[in-house]
Amino acid sequence: MLSKDLSGHVGSYRLHPLSVVFRMSGAIRALILPGLAVVILARGEESDIWLMVLFGPAVVYAVVRYLTVRYELHENEIVIRQGLFFRSVRHIPYHRIQNLNLVQNVFHRVLGVVELRIETAGGAEAEAELRVLSAAALAEIRSQISGYKARVDEKEESPPDMEPEVPGSKDEIDLLWPPVDDALSPRLLYQMNAGEIARLGLISNRGLLMVAALIAILTQVDLLESSIEWLSSVQWLAEWITWSKLLSVPLLIVLAVVGTVLLLRLFSLVWSFLRFHDFRLVLVGNDLQTHSGLFTQQTVAIPRHRVQRLVIRESLLHRWFGRVSVKAETAGGKAIDPGVGSRWLVPLAPRHVLQSILDAVRYDVNLNGVDWLALAPRASRRMGVRYLLLLFIVCAAAAAISTWWVVLTFFPLAPLAMLLARLDVKHRGYALTPSAFLVREGWYTRKRVIIPYSKVQTVSLGRSPFDRRHRMATLRVVTAGPTPGTPSVHVPFLTLSVALRILQRLRLEAESHELQW
Amino acid sequence: MRFVSKQLSRAYNAAQANESPVIPPQKTAPVDPNVPTGRWTPLDSRVITADRVVGWIVAGVVSSVLFVGVGALHLWVLLSTWASIGITFAAIVIALGFMVLARAWPPVEYRRTFYRVDELGVEICRGVVFRRRIAVPRSRLQHTDISEGPIERRYGLATLVLHTAGSVNSSISLRGLDRGTALHLREALSPETEHDAV
Structure with missing residues (x-):
């Protein structure tokens, strides 16, 4: 399948020939309506010519693209060359690769090819897209990258990253990505059955x-x-x-x-x-892989040390069912599915699975033993003022578009706002464990964010004039995020002296827990 | 307040008891006599003059645009006497406001800006109305830049830009350092090892 030309000992490869078809199908999808219009309007005789005018460029483009895109697997980087007139050469060092995402829809699956997206920490977009590759080519790329990782690990003489093998689990899992190394036996962490998906x-x-x-x-x-x-x-x-x-x-x-x-x-x-049909979370070597989908199957692989922070969510409904959902935020790469928004480690799981996931990510946090600390004693008063202001603005806006006395609804609603503010403050909190900083918030959807100290980038305290009057501060903990501007985790209304101590503690912990990408 | 502190100190002690190293002993602060360690340091006071110059330039540009605009308005539009007086007066007030700010703001800002460097990294305090304190751990610095604008250069000043991989605050610039100090700071902060790969 691979067309290899020998330039030195480095393999230079083309995409799978079928990529012409997939490239064209994109264009055809875009042109399907004009195409139909042509067929209807031209009525027979000349429609062929018009169709050729319409689709010809797309076909030529697809073929040219197939002929010009090449990738080379070097010892420690992948080089992608493309372009006919404007040639571009992109070097992606293996160590910069944050994750490799695979997409396989029905057509891909029938034809035995995959779409590969290489993501780095840089931008919001995938660094490179190789569509489409044969399974063999994919295995080659994977083995090259894991070979590089193994060499680096050897050099650093770090203890081998092996998880104890779960007997029997190996046979049950047929991965889209077969493990290259036999030593990297996949470990099934969690699998959703039909009831869970329902x-x-x-x-x-x-x-x-x-x-x-x-x-x-x-x-x-x-x-x-x-x-x-x-x-x-x-x-x-x-x-x-x-x-x-x-x-x-x-x-x-x-x-x-x-x-x-x-x-x-x-x-x-x-x-x-x-x-989420047949959703599985598997640990292969150091990669957390999720695998799901009924028609379009997706495999997302996240090296576990690249997980910047974990977000655990429990809405009221979750709590009724005794379930949680866990998302992992990594640096770099947009979420592959905009409809879903982010990377689910587990879209829904019973609570007891949570701890095994934390262990798999190597977070070293025992969620049951977390000592949550509250905000400043006067925080609920300040939050109350905030809620009342918001309520007043809403009421005033409602009055502006109807009649003036609508603004009076503020008074019966005010106690409710105060109550919500109290709830809000009551459910906010933070915790400092030996290995991570934890923040929680939300009274309806309870959210817990876990930031390991090794992922903390900067810590800051903000003090508005109101904060100064009440001797309070807002703490912000920044990690690397998928896109620039991803909101940081913050804890408002902390007593100033406490906030200062947390700041110093976090500086210390950040410096003593080495950053691992 | 006491209650919260107590709780925190409990967490603190608990953490310290079953926890590994507090400060990595192998990492010592680089000794550089020009970089004060651990002390809050103000910016170079020449930054006041430099900022005033920038302020005057801005005020000059703004007021000339305003006065040209007011003049044009008088030329092309027939204004009543009161409208004319009002508009002219507003323009003068705005221009004066910019001039007052240009003179008075830089020292106020200067008095509220401090930085300190220690073995853990850099801390910067700044902001007059909204005050902020940013801490950048030493090991999280991706790289540091020094930039000098024409006015800064005229006064022997430089800006130190600290780059981290954070999704916000990814570049933090510390304006108004003495050029030499900025270079020393950069030396003191540059990572010794390069194996941190993104």
Whole structure:
């Protein structure tokens, strides 16, 4: 499959020949509507020529691209050359590679190829995309990179990074990425069964997303209007409406609301099965790999020392079901699936799985033994003022668009705002463990962020004039993030003397825990 | 307040008891007589003059634009006497405001800006209304730059830019250092090993 030309001992490779087809399919998807228009408008005779004019450049482009893109696997870097007139050469040292992401949709799978995205810490975009590669070529790239890692590890004489093998787990896992080295036996950390995926669908409200997608598709093909027309013209609907007048209006509204909610949850279920079918979290050597998807399968590999911080979320629904969701934030590379937003280590798992995940990431944090510390004693008063201000702005805005006395709703709502502020402060907190800084917040969706000291980049204290009056400060802990400007973790309303001590402690810990990329 | 501190100190002690090294002993602060270690140091006082010069330039540009604008308004638009007086007065007030700020702000800012370097890294305190204290651990510095603008150069000043890999605050610039001090600071802060790879 590989076309290798011998320039020295370094292999220079082309993409898989099928990449022409996949490159073209992208263009065809974009041109499908104009194409249809051409076929309809030209009516036969000349449509062939017009189609060629339309699709010809795309075909030529795809072929030229296939012929010009080459990658070379050097001892410690991968070099990607591309371009016909404007040639570009991109050097990506192996040690800079944050993660390798694989995407395999149905067509890819049938044809036995994959799309590979190489991500580094640099920008928001993937550093390089190789579409598409054969499985053999992928294995070659992987072995080259892991070979490099092994050499570096040997040089640094670090203890071998092996996890105890779980007997039997090896046979159950057929990975998209077969482990190159036999010593790197994969360890299954967590697998979602159908019940768990269904639960995920029920808990995470992704239904609206599906509805939005559906509406977008419908409007695209002008189906929405016609379907509405169709619905209103249908006899049974009209009859049903007259019949329903017998029922009370409130009941009808309740029915509509319940129906919508159920429908949304149903959509959410569908989304969940599409996205997370057969979800597995596997530890292979030093990589955490997630593998999921019904039609489009995704494999994301995150070297565990590249996880900058872990975010654990529990909404009220999560807590009812006794479940948690865990996301890992890495440096570099956009989240591969914009619909999902970030890298799930585990989209949904029973609570007891949490600790084994923390252990796998080597966070050395015992979540049950964390000693959470509260904000300053007067924090809830200040938060209350903030909530009241917000409420007042909302009320004033509501009054501005309706009548002035609407602003009076502020008074009955004020106690509620104060209560929420109290709850907010009560559920905020931080903790300093021997290996990590922990922050928690949120009373509805409880969020816990774990930042190992080795990932802390900068620490800062901010003091607004109000903070100064109350002798308080806001603590910010910055780590490397997926994109510049990713919000840092912050703890507001800390007593100044406490905040200063935390700052010094964090400086100390950051300096004594060496940064590992 | 006491309660929180107590809690913290408890966590502190607990952490220290079952925890490994507090400060890595092999890492000692580089000895450089020109870099004061551990003390809060103000910027070079020449920064006041330099900032005033910048302030005057800004004030000059702003007020000339304003007055040209007011003049043009008088030429092209027929204004009532009161409107004319009002507009001219507003322009004068704004221009004067810029001039007052140009003169008065730099010393205020100077009095609120300090830095210190110790074995753990750099700390910078700054801000007049919103005060901030930023700590950059020594090992988190990716690299450091020194930049000099034309006005800074005229007064023998330089800006030290500290680069980290953080998603925010990824470059922190410390303006108004003596040029020599900036160079020494950069020396003192430059990482000894280069094996930190992104």
